Amino acid sequence: MEKSKAMKRDSIATARLLSEALPNIQRHDGAIIVIKLGGHAMSSPEAMKSFARDMVMLRQCNIKPVIVHGGGPMINSMLEKLEIPTEFVNxxxxxxxxxxxxxxxxxxxxxxxxxxxxxxxxGGRAVGLSGKDANLLVCEQAAGDLGMVGDPVAVNAKVVFSLIESGFIPVIAPLGTGKNGETFNVNGDTAAGAIAGGLKANRLLLLTDVSGVKDADGDVLTNLSAEQVSDLTEKGVISGGMIPKTQTALDAINDGVRAVVIMDGRMANACLLELFTDYGAGSMIRA
Ligand SMILES: Nc1ncnc2c1ncn2[C@@H]1O[C@H](COP(=O)(O)OP(=O)(O)OP(=O)(O)O)[C@@H](O)[C@H]1O
Ligand SMILES: [Mg+2]
Incomplete structure (x- = not known):
């Protein structure tokens, strides 16, 4: 008896929660959302399952997720096994x-x-490809002594549009093709930003392993401006993997993306929280 009362209470609360999400679901109706899943956010099978469920939920609500992923830790462990040294610059x-x-x-x-x-x-329908497929990302060698690191110079988004239109969820590995057919390694954030720009996406979500961009005191900046990014980068407060992330965010805004959010992808239902509730997680950079 008591158990069924509790069940009724929980069910009513669930129905109310679903109903409360309606204005947000309507707000994003038909939107293309590019989501970069950082290698550092893929911390556990549970986190992966929660992320996958969110993607299927979005698509079910007529929101079109396009996923670009990283894989830093997985690459590191394979390089280590093969005894190939590796280093990062900015x-x-x-x-x-x-x-x-x-x-x-x-x-x-x-x-x-x-x-x-x-x-x-x-229950979703995902299709995997890389930036090399259908010349999605055409690259030039990036500046600096980084070797085969590519900077996207052209985005041929047609293949992504046709997958989206057919109801698929594209999942894109960040590699690119050079003008002479060579293969470039593209930073995952850089690739996601270029693709978001090429698709004129409504939003770009950068999912990582920190709760947002932190200032010198370690506090997350909920709203971030271009001036703050250059100031914090100059001071070295924004460093390492956060450099391409914040740079990508600014470039994407310049390319017509309306808002970019840098947030913790290890959180359960991170994407639903960001898109379907009024709670703003992470750091937002707006047009
Ligand atoms: N100001 C800052 N605020 C927050 N994080 C920062 C800052 N400066 C540097 N970082 C670092 O940036 C890291 C995120 O970038 P990183 O490249 O490591 O992960 P990712 O891009 O999510 O994963 P991957 O590169 O595998 O796709 C954080 O874990 C943090 O250590
Ligand atoms: Mg990174």
């Missing part, structure tokens, strides 16, 4: 042709397919 991995081979095997082969499987396991 958050980007210095990439010899040998490194790029490993990056492509790990990202396109393993990480991409595990995200695809997780989404399909929740």
């Amino acid at each position: 958050g980007k991995r210095v990439s010899t042709p040998e490194t790029v081979d490993v990056v492509e095997m790990v990202l396109s082969g393993k990480v991409n397919k595990s995200i695809v499987s997780a989404i399909n396991g929740q």
Whole structure:
């Protein structure tokens, strides 16, 4: 008797929660949302399952997620096994042709397919590809002595649009093609920003392993301006992997994306929280 009363109470609360989400679901109706799933956010099978479920939920609500992923920790462990040394400069991995081979095997082969499987396991229809497919990301060599690190110079988004229109959830590994057919390693954030710009996405969510961009005191900045980014980068408060992330956010805004959010992807239902509730998680950069 008591148990069924409690069940009724919980069910009523669930129904109310669903109903409360309606204005937010309507607000994002038909929107294209590019979501970068950082390698550092894929911390556990549970986190992956929660993320996959959120993607299927979004698609079910006529919101169109496009996923671009990273895979830093997975690449590191494979390089370690193969005894190939690796180093980062300003958050980007210095990439010899040998490194790029490993990056492509790990990202396109393993990480991409595990995200695809997780989404399909929740009833979604995900299709995995990389920035090389249909010349989605055409790159030039990035500045600095980074080797085969690419900067996207052209985005051929047609393949992504056609997948979205057919009801699929594209899952993209951040690699690119050079003008002479060479393979470039592209930082995941950089790739996500370029794709968001190419799709004229409504939003870009950068899911990582920290709760947002932190200031010198370690407090998360909920709203971030271009001036703050350059100031904090100059002072070294924004460092490592946060450099390409904040730079990408600013570039995406310049490319017509309306809002970028940097947030903790390890949190359960991080994307639903951001899109379907009034709670603003992480750091937001607006147009
Ligand atoms: N000011 C800052 N605020 C928050 N995090 C910062 C800051 N400066 C540097 N960081 C670092 O940036 C890291 C996130 O970038 P990182 O490249 O490591 O992860 P990712 O991009 O999510 O994953 P991947 O590169 O595998 O796709 C954080 O874990 C943190 O250590
Ligand atoms: Mg990174």
